[in-house]
Amino acid sequence: MRLVLVGPPGAGKGTQAEFIADRFTIPKISTGDIFRANVSGGTELGKLAKQYMDAGDLVPDKVTIAMVRDRLGEPDAAAGFLLDGFPRNVAQAYELDSILGDLGTSLDVVLELQVDNEEVVRRLSGRRTCRKCGHIWHVEYDSTQADGVCDKCGGELYQRDDDQAETVRHRLDVYAEQTSPLIEFYTNRSQLVVVDAIGTVEDVTERAIRVLT
Template identity: 70%
Template sequence: MVGPPGAGKGTQAQILASELSIPQVSTGDIFRANVGGGTELGQQAKAYMDRGDLVPDEVTNAMVADRLGQDDARAGFLLDGFPRNVAQARALDGILEDLGQRLDVVLELVVETEEVVTRLSGRRSCRSCNHVQHVIFDPPRTPGVCDNCGGELVQREDDQEETIRHRLRVYEEQTAPLVDFYRERGLLVSIQATGSVADVTARALAAVPTGERG
């Protein structure tokens, strides 16, 4: 699954993985597990993630190869957040060949830049319970106060508009070429990522080859 930050990849990947009875393999989860575990790869990744930059390919590839080799991924998986560029896509080819696996479809979630900025810059996280609200789509009853526990709602650094626009520029420079890469292979299906979650899910499921549905 490919698409810019804020397109809803994580949400859709979780739903689709459940619908298809396959594990969601998220690079975000892989990074957090390594960072939380204090592994060498995790420490390297954290420095880049804190700046809003992409983690170097050699670090990411090693983490993904290890995850895809685990037992629960042998019957299939849904990749969320990887590959992010053509170099990683070619590395994935090698990983999948070693595992006897292949890609069936690449879903591109399409959303306009300003919609992404609105979605992400409006998020507020509670300092106390980590509950997330949105100043437009899910405004707190009292400005700056968490509806869940009454804690302080703050804007995370990676949700600030400047950081978001930087992430989008990085995406366009490094990740968007994946669209052409997979289109040329006949694997790409583009779907609109606007509207309700259920609407986007329906479009995504319709794009999955029938034989791959759980």
Template identity: 60%
Template sequence: MRIVLVGPPGAGKGTQAAYLAKNLSIPHISTGDLFRANISQGTPLGRQAQDYMRAGQLVPDEVTIGMAEDRMRQPDAAPGFLLDGFPRNLAQAEALDEFLRENQISLDAVLDLEVPEDEVVRRIAGRRICRNDSSHVFHVTGAPPKTEGVCDECGGELYQREDDSEETVRKRLEVYHRETEPIIDYYKAKGQVVTIPALGKVSEVTQRAMDVLAAKAA
């Protein structure tokens, strides 16, 4: 299957993408992983991206598109793939369509993870990270530490990342509404969007998505 996963920040895209890709036995292709891999391997696209990032500039669409297309051409992606974070705007969606046409393949579904905006803010702004080990993550209401401000694992100080402040989260949502939401309408016009309510347990959300994909494959 070939799937695009969309949704606002805090919708759980990364978590759901990993579970879905594993269940479907297809590679999970995320823009974050693409950038890290290309930069660490020193590819021409990776060097271009790094130059823009070092200059404090946004990486142009053509660089991101090039990385995504290179990854989708890899042998393990021949049976299908799950795209997470790409496309993120209309230009990238149109480039993806062109790539699919050239390779005589098509998308099976665009899964839109739906989460109320207040819940997005609650999820992200409530997150607390351990200064000693960033893999130790807590949440002030969802998964609070035993002692406020102290990591259960190592006793390190818990803090809120600047990116997780409510003000920053709302700015990220503004960018999402402006740049990424239009691709949902773009794919809706093609009849490819399926909205997945993303509230509840992770396993419940995964099952909703799997049920939808099974129905499409039937």
């Protein structure tokens, strides 16, 4: 399966991506994760991306697209993949077509996770990420994480710089202006399926798997 997840920051894309990718035995490719790995690794790509990420803006298309082209060309993506966080605008969507066309394939489905703004703000303000294994937690919804330790691996939990209230507001504007037009784009191509992403993580996973199988 070749799948894209779309939805506002905080919708639960990263959380669901883990479960959905497992279920279909496909690699999860998260552009946000790749950028963050490059920032903490101090690569040239990381240095460039950091300023945009800190501001809550999109990293320029040219760099992002080159990165995704490389990643989709890797052998483990040949039999399918789940993209989390890409495409993020219509130009990237056209580029994805072109990348997949060059690889002799195409996209199967785009899954939209739908949540209201109030819930998005609640989810982002409590989001904690494990430095070691990358698992995503929430301080209220996963109350056992209040001690700042990852239940899966014992790693340290941290709050992303771009989850500060002011940056969150800007990222939501960026989503509304640049990313949400993808909904109409993929609806017009009859590739969009929508899932109500309010409810427990397990409920949302179940709904997602149901519409995908």
